[in-house]
Structures are given as structure tokens and as C-alpha cells.
Amino acid sequence: MSGLSRRFARIDPRHLPLLGTVAVFVLTASYGSFAYRGFFSAQVFLNLLIDNAFLCIVGVGMTFVILSGGIDLSVGAVIALTTMVSAALVEHRHWSAAAAITVVLVMGTAFGALMGWLIERFRLQPFIVTLAGMFLARGLCYLISIDSISITDPTYTAISQARLPLWSGEASITVGAVVALAVVAAGIYLAHCTPFGRTVYAIGGSESSALLMGLPVARSTVLVYTLSGFCSALAGVVFTFYTLSGYGLHAVGLELDAIAAVVIGGTLLSGGVGYVAGTLFGVLILGIIQTLISFDGSLSSWWTRIVIGALLFVFCLLQRLFESRS
Amino acid sequence: MPGSLRQRVLGHRLLWPALALLLLLAVNGVFNAGFWHLQWRDGHLYGSVIDILNRAAPLALVALGMTLVIATRGIDISVGAVVAIAAATAALMIGGALVIKDGVPVHTSRFPLPVAIGAALGVAAVCGLWNGLLVARVGMQPIIATLILMVAGRGIAQLLTGGQIITIYYGPYFFLGNGFLFGLPFAVFIAAAVWAVLHLLMTRTALGLFIQAIGINPAAARVAGLQERAITVCVYVFCGVAAGAAGLIISSNVKSADGNNAGLLLELDAILAVTLGGTALTGGRFSLAGSVLGALIIQALTSMIYSIGVPPEINMVVKAAVVFIVMLLQSAEFRRAARGWIWREAMP
Numbered sequence: 001m002s003g004l005s006r007r008f009a010r011i012d013p014r015h016l017p018l019l020g021t022v023a024v025f026v027l028t029a030s031y032g033s034f035a036y037r038g039f040f041s042a043q044v045f046l047n048l049l050i051d052n053a054f055l056c057i058v059g060v061g062m063t064f065v066i067l068s069g070g071i072d073l074s075v076g077a078v079i080a081l082t083t084m085v086s087a088a089l090v091e092h093r094h095w096s097a098a099a100a101i102t103v104v105l106v107m108g109t110a111f112g113a114l115m116g117w118l119i120e121r122f123r124l125q126p127f128i129v130t131l132a133g134m135f136l137a138r139g140l141c142y143l144i145s146i147d148s149i150s151i152t153d154p155t156y157t158a159i160s161q162a163r164l165p166l167w168s169g170e171a172s173i174t175v176g177a178v179v180a181l182a183v184v185a186a187g188i189y190l191a192h193c194t195p196f197g198r199t200v201y202a203i204g205g206s207e208s209s210a211l212l213m214g215l216p217v218a219r220s221t222v223l224v225y226t227l228s229g230f231c232s233a234l235a236g237v238v239f240t241f242y243t244l245s246g247y248g249l250h251a252v253g254l255e256l257d258a259i260a261a262v263v264i265g266g267t268l269l270s271g272g273v274g275y276v277a278g279t280l281f282g283v284l285i286l287g288i289i290q291t292l293i294s295f296d297g298s299l300s301s302w303w304t305r306i307v308i309g310a311l312l313f314v315f316c317l318l319q320r321l322f323e324s325r326s
Numbered sequence: 327m328p329g330s331l332r333q334r335v336l337g338h339r340l341l342w343p344a345l346a347l348l349l350l351l352a353v354n355g356v357f358n359a360g361f362w363h364l365q366w367r368d369g370h371l372y373g374s375v376i377d378i379l380n381r382a383a384p385l386a387l388v389a390l391g392m393t394l395v396i397a398t399r400g401i402d403i404s405v406g407a408v409v410a411i412a413a414a415t416a417a418l419m420i421g422g423a424l425v426i427k428d429g430v431p432v433h434t435s436r437f438p439l440p441v442a443i444g445a446a447l448g449v450a451a452v453c454g455l456w457n458g459l460l461v462a463r464v465g466m467q468p469i470i471a472t473l474i475l476m477v478a479g480r481g482i483a484q485l486l487t488g489g490q491i492i493t494i495y496y497g498p499y500f501f502l503g504n505g506f507l508f509g510l511p512f513a514v515f516i517a518a519a520v521w522a523v524l525h526l527l528m529t530r531t532a533l534g535l536f537i538q539a540i541g542i543n544p545a546a547a548r549v550a551g552l553q554e555r556a557i558t559v560c561v562y563v564f565c566g567v568a569a570g571a572a573g574l575i576i577s578s579n580v581k582s583a584d585g586n587n588a589g590l591l592l593e594l595d596a597i598l599a600v601t602l603g604g605t606a607l608t609g610g611r612f613s614l615a616g617s618v619l620g621a622l623i624i625q626a627l628t629s630m631i632y633s634i635g636v637p638p639e640i641n642m643v644v645k646a647a648v649v650f651i652v653m654l655l656q657s658a659e660f661r662r663a664a665r666g667w668i669w670r671e672a673m674p
Contacts, residue, residue, distance in 0.1 A: 309478020
């Protein structure tokens with residue numbers, strides 16, 4: 001008895017939200033495996049990563065923004081702009097894939113940096129600045145073209161179709177999924193092993209305390225939005241591989257999915273508490289809900305949105321309970 | 327002591343939004359020769375200006391609700407979803423068909439019209455109540471509390487409509503969005519009436535002061551003995567009902583309900599209208615008339631973009647530019663920096 005309680009005591013209360021998220025994922029996955037034939041296979045789980053690679057990348061950037069106490073609503077629009085600019089450069093201007101990808105990555109990073117600068121320099125609310133950024137990015141898409149541009153460039157199609165076999169060819173993953181995993185690994189390193197990561201946590205905990213401690217608050221705030229802009233552009237590149245097209249209406253509402261993934265991943269919206277790894281599981285939970293609904297077959301697609309809303313509600317409620325207890 | 331007329335006009339809060347609207351209307355008039363032309367036909371007024379008024383009415387309604395929410399330091403990003411839910415409810419309860427009874431075509435609806443409208447507004451009020459309780463009772467951040475309904479709300483609206491666009495066949499219902507009263511569109515009267523009632527409530531009772539107090543400092547307002555939580559919940563309920571009314575007007579105007587696209591991005595337009603009207607996004611100071619002006623500005627801008635002949639896709643870029651400019655002008659840091667830049671240039 002005492003041994004059991006000691007083992008419970010050893011779990012750091014800060015890890016509880018993360019453990020809750022992992023538990024929800026494991027429970028949902030085991031429910032699916034028992035309820036549906038063919039659900040428990042390596043490829044089904046790898047598909048979670050393949051189909052949500054862009055969401056995962058955006059989620060990592062969003063985690064840093066929310067950890068610093070801000071929010072970024074422009075991510076979906078930046079993805080759309082990235083797909084649109086890539087498609088226009090490659091198809092209409094006949095640029096090489098490498099040049100187009102470099103340009104869009106720089107563009108997304110600069111876009112994020114500009115928003116971060118406005119937020120930091122003029123003390124504007126992140127919510128309204130990134131909202132305007134969202135309008136701007138979507139509007140720029142429509143300036144390029146109101147129609148979808150499909151990509152036939154050989155490099156793009158080759159990367160899009162490339163599969164890396166795992167377990168001697170039993171299952172495979174795409175380039176996008178590998179990029180997503182790499183971004184998660186880089187995010188974990190950045191958050192926990194660098195001065196920048198510690199500063200972001202400190203700003204989210206209390207901005208004025210971080211300032212008094214002599215931390216580079218202004219620079220880090222701008223960097224957080226720059227990072228989110230870069231992640232959105234990278235996600236846009238992965239999205240371009242995924243759909244092989246550029247369109248102004250790509251990734252509508254993705255910012256909400258990304259916020260939902262971060263919240264379900266156990267990051268507190270008030271900032272300062274959370275883990276990048278949690279966001280990965282948040283994305284996987286969103287993905288597995290979609291997979292469950294498609295395996296069921298009798299439920300319509302809009303149930304996905306209702307279930308995500310309900311999950312968001314439960315996790316926010318738990319966060320509040322958690323906050324009031326500590 | 328009231329100052330001179332000139333001071334009062336120059337210092338008035340609504341001066342800038344009003345000037346912006348007049349400027350937009352003037353540009354409209356230059357590019358579109360028939361812009362100011364009003365026509366009296368079949369007992370109704372027709373013309374571009376009337377069209378702007380009519381189309382701005384639903385946005386103005388949502389913006390009025392949003393103004394009060396923002397005044398309490400909140401935000402409601404679920405209004406677009408509430409518009410879709412209210413429209414779906416009304417469309418489901420009315421349905422409607424044209425039947426020939428005794429040789430006369432008669433419109434029939436599944437439920438009487440007042441019941442259907444009441445039910446739609448009731449559902450919208452429940453949505454607002456849900457938001458209000460999450461914000462005031464549970465203590466969630468307003469943007470997250472309303473994000474939940476924004477995500478789930480579209481799903482609920484699609485659940486109601488079965489994923490289809492429901493077409494409404496019931497003449498009397500179309501009066502809300504297409505009818506005319508005294509020669510003017512009926513929707514304009516709805517928006518004007520809601521504004522008038524709110525204006526009286528805010529200026530003739532202490533409610534306006536209470537809402538401002540909550541926005542400036544919620545804790546101090548509670549200590550001062552205000553029913554802070556109850557007022558906050560009421561404000562969200564009102565915002566829900568206003569969005570529901572806008573949903574009714576929109577669905578009546580297009581004679582259908584689309585769970586996926588009705589009121590899409592409306593929350594952004596509403597926030598833009600409120601910002602343009604001079605309401606501070608940080609809570610406290612608010613202006614109902616300013617928000618109505620803001621809604622008119624957005625509609626006049628849209629109309630101008632169409633009449634100049636640039637592709638309508640540029641609309642979003644222009645809106646983004648307007649938001650950037652307005653929020654920079656509202657920022658004290660920016661005004662200080664701008665003053666510094668001008669000062670430096672003036673002293674070579």
C-alpha cells in the first residue's frame with residue numbers, strides 16, 4: 001500500500017497532463033484495435049503521421065507561441081500561401097524545386113518575424129496581429145490565383161511519391177512524416193536544452209519576472225513568432241508534397257486544429273507549462289479520431305469536429321481544475 | 327462644461343470612423359456614377375446606398391453583440407458557427423412547401439413562423455449561455471472558451487442539416503432578409519431597433535457603466551459589489567442572440583441554410599467592425615454607434631472594390647491593411663514612436 005502511494009508520489013504533478021494525453025491516445029488506439037478488424041496494424045498508425053505531418057509541424061511552432069503566452073492564428077493561411085507561391089514559382093515561372101522551397105521558407109520566416117516585431121515593438125495583442133496576418137496571407141493567395149494550381153514538376157512528384165520502407169517493407173512512411181518527426185525532435189531539443197527554450201518558458205510564466213531576471217524577452221518574443229512562421233512555411237512545403245497543388249483555400253481552419261492539438265497535448269493556454277512531445281500526441285489523438293470515424297463508416301465526417309470540440313472542452317476543464325488545485 | 331462646437335466635433339470619438347465612411351462613400355461616388363442615385367420602384371427605395379445598408383445589417387447586429395463582449399475584456403469567435411446553427415434550426419423548423427389549397431397556392435411551414443424564429447433565437451441564446459458560463463463560471467480564457475463552440479458548432483450545424491444545404495420554401499420567412507418596410511429593407515429596421523434598445527440601456531441605466539467597469543478591472547468591479555459574473559454571462563447570451571438574428575436574416579436572404587459556409591469568417595469581420603468603431607480590444611471603452619459605423623465601412627469598402635473594378639479577391643488584402651493601420655494607430659507605443667520620427671525629421 002505504502003509502496004503504491006510512494007510510486008504515485010514519484011510522478012511529478014507537472015507531468016500529469018502529458019500522461020493524461022498519452023493515456024487517452026493509448027485507450028483510443030486499443031478501443032479501435034478491439035472494435036475494428038485491421039485497425040491494429042503498423043501502417044494504420046504510420047498513416048496517422050503521414051496524414052497529419054503538416055499539422056504536427058505547425059503544432060510544434062504553435063507550442064512555442066502558446067508556451068510564451070501568445071497565440072498565432074495565421075498558420076493555416078501561411079500554409080496556403082506557401083503552397084500557392086510554390087505552385088506558381090514551379091509551374092508558371094519554371095523554377096527548380098530547391099529554389100522554390102528556399103524562397104517559401106524564407107518568406108514564411110520573414111512573415112512570422114514581421115508579426116513578432118509588431119507584437120513586441122508596439123505592444124499589440126498577438127491575437128489581433130496574427131488575425132490580420134491571416135487575412136493578408138489568404139488575400140495574397142487570391143492575388144496569385146483564385147483557382148487551384150496543380151503541380152506536375154518531376155522533383156515534386158518524385159518526393160511526393162517516395163516511400164521509405166520500414167520493417168523489411170511491411171510498412172512505409174513518406175518524406176513529410178520524416179520531416180515532421182525531425183521537427184518534433186528539434187522542438188524538444190530547443191525547448192529543454194537551449195537558453196532560448198528556458199526563456200520562452202520564463203516569459204510564459206511571468207513576462208515581468210523574465211525581464212527582471214535580465215532574460216532577452218524582446219528578442220525571444222520576436223523569435224517565437226519567427227519560429228512559428230518558419231514551421232508554418234515548412235508545413236506548407238510538406239502540404240504541397242501531400243496534395244501536389246497550390247490553392248488559396250488549403251488548410252482552412254488549420255490554426256484551430258493546431259491550437260486544439262497543443263491544448264490536448266497538455267500545454268496550458270496561460271503559458272509557461274507544457275511539452276513539445278505532448279503536442280505530438282495531441283496531433284495523433286486528432287488523427288486517430290478521424291481514423292476511427294472513417295473505420296466506423298456509419299458516422300458522418302462532421303462528427304470529427306464535434307468530437308474534437310468535446311475533447312477540447314474536457315481538456316480545458318481539466319486544465320482549470322489542475323490550475324485551481326496547484 | 328461643454329467646449330466649443332469645434333472642439334466637441336474634433337474631439338469626438340466617432341469622428342475618424344465617420345470620416346473614413348464618408349471618404350469611402352465619396353470614392354464610391356467618383357468611380358460609380360450612379361452610386362448616389364436612388365430610385366423609387368414598387369413602393370421601395372432602390373440604389374447602391376440602400377444595398378450597402380441592407381447588406382451591412384447582419385454584420386452590424388453581430389458587431390453590436392461583439393462590442394459588449396469585447397467591452398468586458400472578452401472575445402467571441404463562435405459567432406459564425408452560431409449563425410450557421412440558428413440558420414439550420416430555422417430552416418429545419420420551417421421547411422416549407424407551396425401547396426394548392428382550393429385552387430389558391432398557399433405557403434405552408436412545418437411549424438408556425440414565430441415558433442420557428444423563437445426556437446432559432448432560443449438555440450442561439452443557449453450557445454451564448456454556454457460561452458458565458460465557460461468564461462464566467464469555469465474561468466476559461468474567452469478566446470479558448472468560444473473556440474470550443476467555433477470548432478464544434480459547425481459540426482452541430484452540419485449534423486442538423488445532414489450535411490446538405492437546406493432550401494427554404496416559405497414566402498413569409500423571406501420578409502426578414504428581403505422585405506421592405508416604409509420603402510427601406512426590413513433588416514435595416516431590425517439592426518436599428520437593436521441598436522436603439524442597447525443605446526437606451528447603456529445610457530439611461532447603469533448597465534453601460536457596469537460593463538465598462540468589468541472591462542477595466544473585473545476584480546475591482548466584483549469588490550465594488552457588481553454582479554460581475556451574471557453580467558458577463560448576460561453579455562455572451564446577448565452576443566449569441568444577436569448572431570442568431572443575423573443568421574435568420576442571412577438564411578432568409580439566400581433562402582437556404584448551409585451548415586458549412588453560412589457566416590464563414592463572420593467573426594473576423596465583426597471584430598474588424600468593432601475595432602474600426604474605436605472600441606478598445608483591451609476592454610472598457612466601447613462605442614455601439616462606432617461598431618455600426620464599422621460594419622458600414624466594411625460593406626462600403628467591399629462595394630468600392632467591386633465598383634473600381636479590381637478583382638474582389640483583393641478585398642482580404644485591403645481588410646488586412648486596414649486592421650494593421652487601425653491597430654497601430656490604437657497603440658500608444660506606435661503613436662509615441664511616430665511622434666519621435668516626425669520630431670526628428672522636423673529638426674535637421
